[in-house]
Amino acid sequence: MISAVMPTYARVDLAFERGEGMYLYATDGRRYLDFGAGVAVNALGHVHPHLVAALKAQAEKLWHCSNLYRVPGQEKVAKRLIAHSFADTVFFCNSGAEAMEGVIKLMRKYHDATGRPERDRVIVARGAFHGRTLATLAAGGQEKHLKGFEPMVEGFDHVAYGNLNELRAAIGPDTAGILVEPVQGEGGILPATREYLRSLRSVADEFDILLGFDEVQTGNGRTGKLFAHEWAGIVPDVMGTAKGLGGGFPVGAILATEKAAVGMTPGTHGSTYGGNPLAMAAADAVLDILLSDGFLEQVQRMGALLSAELGKLVERHPRHLMERRGLGLMLGVKCLVPNGAVVDALTANGLLTVAAGDNVVRLVPPLIVEPSHIAEAIDIFDRSLAGLAI
Numbered sequence: 001m002i003s004a005v006m007p008t009y010a011r012v013d014l015a016f017e018r019g020e021g022m023y024l025y026a027t028d029g030r031r032y033l034d035f036g037a038g039v040a041v042n043a044l045g046h047v048h049p050h051l052v053a054a055l056k057a058q059a060e061k062l063w064h065c066s067n068l069y070r071v072p073g074q075e076k077v078a079k080r081l082i083a084h085s086f087a088d089t090v091f092f093c094n095s096g097a098e099a100m101e102g103v104i105k106l107m108r109k110y111h112d113a114t115g116r117p118e119r120d121r122v123i124v125a126r127g128a129f130h131g132r133t134l135a136t137l138a139a140g141g142q143e144k145h146l147k148g149f150e151p152m153v154e155g156f157d158h159v160a161y162g163n164l165n166e167l168r169a170a171i172g173p174d175t176a177g178i179l180v181e182p183v184q185g186e187g188g189i190l191p192a193t194r195e196y197l198r199s200l201r202s203v204a205d206e207f208d209i210l211l212g213f214d215e216v217q218t219g220n221g222r223t224g225k226l227f228a229h230e231w232a233g234i235v236p237d238v239m240g241t242a243k244g245l246g247g248g249f250p251v252g253a254i255l256a257t258e259k260a261a262v263g264m265t266p267g268t269h270g271s272t273y274g275g276n277p278l279a280m281a282a283a284d285a286v287l288d289i290l291l292s293d294g295f296l297e298q299v300q301r302m303g304a305l306l307s308a309e310l311g312k313l314v315e316r317h318p319r320h321l322m323e324r325r326g327l328g329l330m331l332g333v334k335c336l337v338p339n340g341a342v343v344d345a346l347t348a349n350g351l352l353t354v355a356a357g358d359n360v361v362r363l364v365p366p367l368i369v370e371p372s373h374i375a376e377a378i379d380i381f382d383r384s385l386a387g388l389a390i
């Protein structure tokens with residue numbers, strides 16, 4: 001008999017009842033060190049007092065009122081995001097896929113509004129993940145996600161991630177834009193080089209097409225900058241973000257320049273829940289912390305520490321692990337044994353991580369991680385690998 005909850009996930013038989021900071025407590029009372037953060041969502045860990053207070057206060061005033069009206073929380077959060085990014089304007093939605101769906105719509109609409117409606121195709125990278133809606137699945141282009149869900153949404157051309165020649169060759173008279181993740185997340189924690197991202201900017205300028213980034217996972221402080229593309233010293237025309245932005249409350253956003261958003265006029269896009277007062281209270285409180293003095297520098301220091309420790313771990317376990325990779329607190333180790341077995345062994349020993357593509361174990365801890373948590377995680381790694389057959 002089918003389970004009451006539609007069985008679309010291969011779930012671990014483990015349920016949590018509460019969380020606190022870096023730790024989760026399961027229904028059986030066991031404590032877990034959380035280096036998965038709900039797949040890079042719990043940016044400030046669990047039940048952060050500042051977030052709890054903000055949501056409680058908002059919950060007693062107003063939950064939802066619709067985008068038929070002005071939402072002051074949206075205006076405030078949008079202004080903050082604009083003040084700290086390339087963007088001139090922000091659209092709020094509820095998830096990563098919804099943000100990326102909107103990024104793709106904006107790219108097509110830009111050319112329609114500027115008199116070149118034939119430009120409706122988007123160049124995307126192989127190994128990318130942009131979400132599970134029909135258009136974002138087509139953008140990701142992964143056979144295993146698309147199988148059985150055809151016909152595929154038209155309008156995407158796939159090139160090798162990091163290969164500029166292939167990208168240039170794919171640009172045609174119907175190209176609307178380029179869409180990439182600055183660090184491929186689900187694909188296996190693969191950072192693009194800064195040179196590649198800079199070249200994407202010049203190519204987009206050269207052909208007057210839009211450069212879009214998927215910063216759903218890399219955004220909101222994850223790599224030690226508010227947004228990962230800042231490391232390359234360039235800006236996109238449009239970007240989608242989500243995961244960490246609500247610290248666990250569902251919220252997504254499309255950030256764009258005024259030029260890129262020229263076609264996004266009243267009636268062109270919408271979302272019933274998008275940017276409701278509760279979501280905006282959460283995002284505003286997350287930004288309070290992310291933008292506080294020295295916070296992102298601390299993320300960079302903890303990223304460097306975890307990365308160095310993972311490097312040593314790989315050296316200690318040359319028959320289990322191959323390499324460490326990533327940026328900031330978005331890190332991964334590529335395994336020589338099946339990554340699922342490593343994730344399971346770590347879980348059994350009280351450390352939560354997330355599997356990613358390319359046989360990688362992903363470590364995306366809350367950004368509030370401290371050296372003692374890193375030491376504890378590495379210790380669990382050592383013990384777990386020692387007990388794992390090769």
Ligand SMILES: *Cc1c(COP(=O)(O)O)cnc(C)c1O
Nearest residue numbers: 095096097129130131185216217
């Ligand atoms: C998680 C993710 C998405 C999809 O986000 P959802 O909130 O699951 O829809 C899109 N792009 C990237 C890079 C992601 O990591």
